[in-house]
Amino acid sequence: MVATLVTLLPLHATPPNPPPPFTPARFLTDWTYEWWLLLALAIPAALYVWGLIVLHRRGDRWPIQRSVAFLAGGVGSAVIATMSGLGTYDTVLFSVHMVQHTILMMITPLFLALGAPVTLALRTLPSRPRATLLRVLHSRFARIVSFPPLALALFIATPFALYYSPFYEISLESGFWHAFVHMHFVIIGSMLMWPLVGTDPIPGRVSYPLRLLLVFLMLPFHAFLGVTIMDSSIVLAGHWYESFHRAWGPTPLEDQHIGGGIMWAAGDVIAVVVLAALFVQWFAQSQREARREDRRLDRLEAQAALTANSGREADRSR
Numbered sequence: 001m002v003a004t005l006v007t008l009l010p011l012h013a014t015p016p017n018p019p020p021p022f023t024p025a026r027f028l029t030d031w032t033y034e035w036w037l038l039l040a041l042a043i044p045a046a047l048y049v050w051g052l053i054v055l056h057r058r059g060d061r062w063p064i065q066r067s068v069a070f071l072a073g074g075v076g077s078a079v080i081a082t083m084s085g086l087g088t089y090d091t092v093l094f095s096v097h098m099v100q101h102t103i104l105m106m107i108t109p110l111f112l113a114l115g116a117p118v119t120l121a122l123r124t125l126p127s128r129p130r131a132t133l134l135r136v137l138h139s140r141f142a143r144i145v146s147f148p149p150l151a152l153a154l155f156i157a158t159p160f161a162l163y164y165s166p167f168y169e170i171s172l173e174s175g176f177w178h179a180f181v182h183m184h185f186v187i188i189g190s191m192l193m194w195p196l197v198g199t200d201p202i203p204g205r206v207s208y209p210l211r212l213l214l215v216f217l218m219l220p221f222h223a224f225l226g227v228t229i230m231d232s233s234i235v236l237a238g239h240w241y242e243s244f245h246r247a248w249g250p251t252p253l254e255d256q257h258i259g260g261g262i263m264w265a266a267g268d269v270i271a272v273v274v275l276a277a278l279f280v281q282w283f284a285q286s287q288r289e290a291r292r293e294d295r296r297l298d299r300l301e302a303q304a305a306l307t308a309n310s311g312r313e314a315d316r317s318r
Helices: 002-008 024-029 035-058 064-083 085-089 094-114 117-124 127-137 140-145 148-163 167-173 175-197 208-231 238-242 252-317
Strands: none
Touching: 024 085, 035 064, 035 117, 035 175, 064 085, 064 094, 064 175, 085 094, 094 148, 094 175, 094 252, 117 127, 127 140, 140 148, 148 167, 148 175, 148 208, 167 175, 167 238, 175 208, 175 252, 208 252, 238 252
């Protein structure tokens, strides 16, 4: 399988002649299209839309905010990160790569999880595929990959392992490994975001206080890596970035410092968004539980009143 992918994906991303300056206009106009990338993004979007069509034909309702989250926030952010000017210049500027890293590892998984695609699949799949999906959800593998401490550890370790090893420069030089890094970002981010903010019935769900604790544990490590990159005097993958011989923009070291600042600031901002989503979900859950408790108490009160009335009727009959 891997050998097949290697033959299909571009193997090398050789530095070209000095690229033109990266401007807001080029961010909007310099798009990169790869057939395998289009396919990887189109398939989940098409399956999600198919599920919405099935629900609509049945007359069932589906929250519009979930559809917007999955299609616009999740798939849409991945399209922008990999195919817009960010995808064109992600091997030219470390700061652009860091924006891409943040989107693929935090923003895209966050909105994919909020879109509840597993719930949609369980409500729309035929009986046999649905039974298969349920077996997967109850498997040991699903319990392992959705175990929050493991997901948090991988989420924290991945950037350190990438940027402080020779693999980062390899991922810049090889189209295959560059695509692998993108996929890895989304998978690791999803492993963390699904148990944190997702509403799908997956294993690994923990209480809201523990979810908040996981977010707070994530923050210092993300900030520490950003600050470390900002303070470094050694250019990561320096040979690669210097081979462009850019006459515009910041130097490779200055650009790296900008990228470190982006990681630090963006991690804090997105963590605030995650916390806000958790508080909204927690409040909504408490409201549902309060309504259920009110209905339970109303039933008990009605039963008590009925019993009392029956008792009075019995006394009168005597």
